[in-house]
Amino acid sequence: MTTIYRKYRPQTFSDVIGQTHITKTIENEIIMSKTTHSYLFSGPRGVGKTTTARLLAKALNCTNRDEKKSEPCEECNSCIEITKGRNIDVIEIDAASHTGVDNVRENIIDNAKFKPTKSKYKVFIIDEVHMLSTSAFNALLKTLEEPPEYIVFILATTELHKLPVTIISRCERFNFQKITFDAMLERLNIILKQEKIKVENSVLKKIINKSDGCLRDAESLLGQILSLGQKEITENDASIILPTSNTDSVLKFIENIIRKDTKKSIELLESLINDGINLNQFTIDILEVLRIMMVSQIDTDKIFNLDYSKEAEEKIKKIAKEIDTQTLINLIEKTLIRKQEIKNSPVPQLPLEMLAIEFSVLNEKKTKNTDLPEKKEPKKVEIQEKKQFEENLEEELTKKSLIENNTEVTEQKKPVREAIKSTISKITKSYNIKTELTEIEKNWQDIKIEFTEKFSALGMILNMSSLKEVTNKGLILKVPFILHKEKLLEREPKLTMEKILEELFQEKIPFNCIVETKQNIENNANNLATEFGGEIV
Secondary structure: OOOHHHHOOOOOHHHOOOOHHHHHHHHHHHHOOOOOOEEEEEOOOOOOHHHHHHHHHHHHHOOOOOOOOOOOOOOOHHHHHHHOOOOOOEEEEEOOOOOOHHHHHHHHHHHHOOOOOOOOOEEEEEEOHHHOOHHHHHHHHHHHHOOOOOEEEEEEEOOHHHOOHHHHOOOEEEEOOOOOHHHHHHHHHHHHHHHOOEEOHHHHHHHHHHHOOOHHHHHHHHHHHHOOOOOEEOHHHHOOOOOOOOHHHHHHHHHHHHOOOHHHHHHHHHHHHHOOOOHHHHHHHHHHHHHHHHHHHHOOOOOOOOOOOHHHHHHHHHHHOOOOHHHHHHHHHHHHHHHHHHOOOOOOOHHHHHHHHHHHHHHHHHHOHHHOOOOOOOOHHHHHHHHHHHHHHHHHHHHHHHHHHOOOOOHHHHHHHHHHHHHHHHHOOOOOOOOOHHHHHHHHHHHHHHHHHHOHHHHHHHHHOEEEEEEOOEEEEEEOOHHHHHHHOOHHHHHHHHHHHHHHHOOOOOEEEEEOOHHHHHHHHHHHHHHOOOOOO
């Protein structure tokens, strides 16, 4: 039995849908006899690249084609042979399985030396051309640059960026686009009319949405549904073939996550598993709804051709208003990561359970406005120690200045004293930090998570480190290696950590590190003193 997409493969340029910008250009070239010797078709899979290449080959070699028209006659021996894939002058090569230079020499370069057997042109259609090796591209380059007049190359690829610039520059490029929703719907209805079968419109919408602009995928899914052998197919019938998930369940799960109701999220997942739901499809549907929410926040008038009820659309809009765009993007990123883990997870629902829990934990601290630590007055002892240190330092610096200048302090030396005071101010800069170490310890896990979101590579360092103390110089972190200290105190990580601390505790808390390993425990006191520009006496 012939599959739907093969049975209804376009046989004329007018049958190709969604690529009018390409077919019209090629048709005009054929009519004006201005075709080139090499074409490059790029774009997503299943949108008509290989089909258009065959039509071009058919039109060029058609023996009965009217010179003022571009369409092949479909009746001559050449057209019939190309349609059935039997024409020896139209050579299709799958580059994915013929990547080496030897295959290129044998199948293309050597073959190109001989004239067509019975056609006007010898046409080489190279599919997935980006798969060729570098040496194969180099071997092909010379023939592509100066081919015989009877040779036409048509290269097709889904990954244009992998082609050498030298190859691209020698071809006439055409970029194929994904097929639009309306064009696909029209095409599927034409097929159903030919097959004399009725399919509910909601089913066709689901097929199109799951095909993501790929007509071949849509036709393949339709073919699977038609294999049910019924003259009228309902949404309930199609659910046997199409992977489905309940829209209400998707919306409830998203709503529970956004409102940080972890218990309900876990219970819902357990219920869905018991009902035998397809978790992979469920996650895809979650991402689809999250995407709609994200785009709707930017453009409230954006219309999507999706198969949601009016009630579902209203609920999506309502949920979208409950979450800010940045948090929504964060949720989408985390869902994408967890989706990749479902396939290899020993417990299928585990990645989604982790998503619900981690998103709740990560965002909980953003609602802790009422739990902020109380402001406390600076300790009198700390103020006295700071004042005494400034007085002693001023005295020492003044003596040093007198010795170096070998003179008494006079009115002319006042600028020196002012400079000394300025130096003291810089050296002894400190903050009246009211937050205590115990308060930071309570929130340290949340702080690490938020910091790691921006600097994932530094998360391991934080896990290997520990909090030491909070002084009027700021928060001190113990790290095991000097390299760790250097990485954490780079400008961006340091500023980020200080911003997190300031937002959480409502005061500026400088961030610093000291190195403390087993080898230098005895020198901890000296190391700490050195960090602050002093020494132990």
